[in-house]
Amino acid sequence: MKRTFKEKWMSQWQLQVMVWPSIILLIVFSFIPMFGLITAFQDYSPLTGFFASEFVGLDNFKAFLGDSDFYNVLTNTLAISLLKLLIGFPLEIVLAILINELRAGPFKRVTQTISYLPHFLSWVILGGMIISWLSSSGLVNSLLMSLHLIQEPLPFLTNPNAYWWVATLTDIWKEVGWGTILYLAAMAGIDPSLYEAAKVDGARKLKRIWHITLPGISQIIVLMFVLRVGSVLGSNLEQALVLQSSSNIQRSEVIDLYVYHLGLTQGDFSFATAVGIFSSVVSVILLLLANVLTKRIHNSSIF
């Protein structure tokens, strides 16, 4: 009694009606753009479209790989991402451990609530606030001057050399609390009897953190590390859009913003798409490399 495909389909047409809108959306907004990647190998013009534009092979890739602007943009992206990785990543873990050590109660609850808060501010709002805080009469300069650490207000946002730090530190300010959630959840899953046993054996707090808490969250640490390495080229477009100005553009132009400017401000669709492909291919390679590396060192991986 094997039913035909058609009979099977008809018997569950209601479910099919439920799933098809999503299938169509996935095809239209995810798969069709993938075919659009072909523009990277063309000299695309909106007038001629995908089908009639001339094929130019790897010319667009050669063009940006020979362009000094591109290396500058790549340096900015990597510098900001690596600073975030070096400072923000360990900070999240340390903060999670310290929050975990707080005794359950209102103090802990309020601390957690406030630490997640900045994550919900949009980059437009935060960018506006940063501009205020860092202006010559703003919070930071006022504070530094009243402490006599500086004589003159520092031009944080117009000094290109400060931009990497401004971008890194403001991103950490926004996301460090939110970044603790997964670690805290993993810590909540650690068997409390391990801590009790260690206490009986006379292990101090730091020893217990080192030998029980950290191993208990090591899987999550590895996972987050691999994902972070995979996204070092995925720069924070919105942040750069808001904080960029003509005076810091030398240091604030990051890959995604570069793609935006090339493609949508200057209309060079093919060149911009080629840069986009480069960035996603390198990202996948980095993700896989980080995965292999952590497998070697830690014996755990995400794939």
Added chain:
Amino acid sequence: MRLERGEALFNICNKIFMVFFVAIIVFPLINILALSFNDGYDAMKGGIYLFPRKFTLINYKTILQDPTIYRAFSITVAKTVIGVAGHLLITGMAAYAMSKSYLVGRKVFIRMGIITMFFNGGMIPTFLVVKSLGLANNFWVYIIPVLFSFYDMIILMNFFRNLPESIEESAKIDGANMFQIFFRIVFPLSLPAFSTIALFHGVYQWNDFFVAKLYMTDKSLYPIQYYLYQLLTSTGAASSAKAGVYISKAFTTQSLQQATMIITTLPIMLVYPFLQKYFISGMLLGGVKE
């Protein structure tokens, strides 16, 4: 004994550190609040920390006189409400159908979805597709491209699979069809999962300004975040022209921006404490979610 003393010391240091940490988050936000209630020219002298020095309501009065801000605000509310409702409906229905392992084509759809998690067309090809669909300068560009999320579908699907089957079975025997089961039984039973997804999608809709930057030239369709973005990034001439509509000695472009930031953030800040339990459960449901 020594052990306990050391522990007490650790706890005190930890608490002091946390107070410091919370202050670093909260004080800058209060600073903006103070500035938004302060005379703009007075603020340029610097030295304002947590309280306004020359209190005024003029910043708020001025921006609330601008009819475009009401327009932008209602666009944002509309895109958030419609966006969340549509997202839950489309993604939820797909997740329900996908939770049945006998669904024809289930495996193919899962594979397609997984591909999209690793590869995508990127900004430019997506832009060209969306534009060619006539969604530029169209309110629905905020809604339609994000109606479906594969990631959210997986979260909901896993949730539905853990619901007791007996309830659905008895409804089926009573003659309910799949739509009735989904809307009357599965949806109410899955409120925690739906709330979490509604929260994240709602925050996305409320905060996003990039879609407007990409596709909107029609000012009447700007959401509040893009309105603010324009206020922040428009070069001196444009913004002073904007402020110049109201000649005054009490506000500057900066003080108007600060008041706009407070008004834009206020709704999120107001609902935030009530939604906290959902985003924590959501992170646990979904693993990593930006």
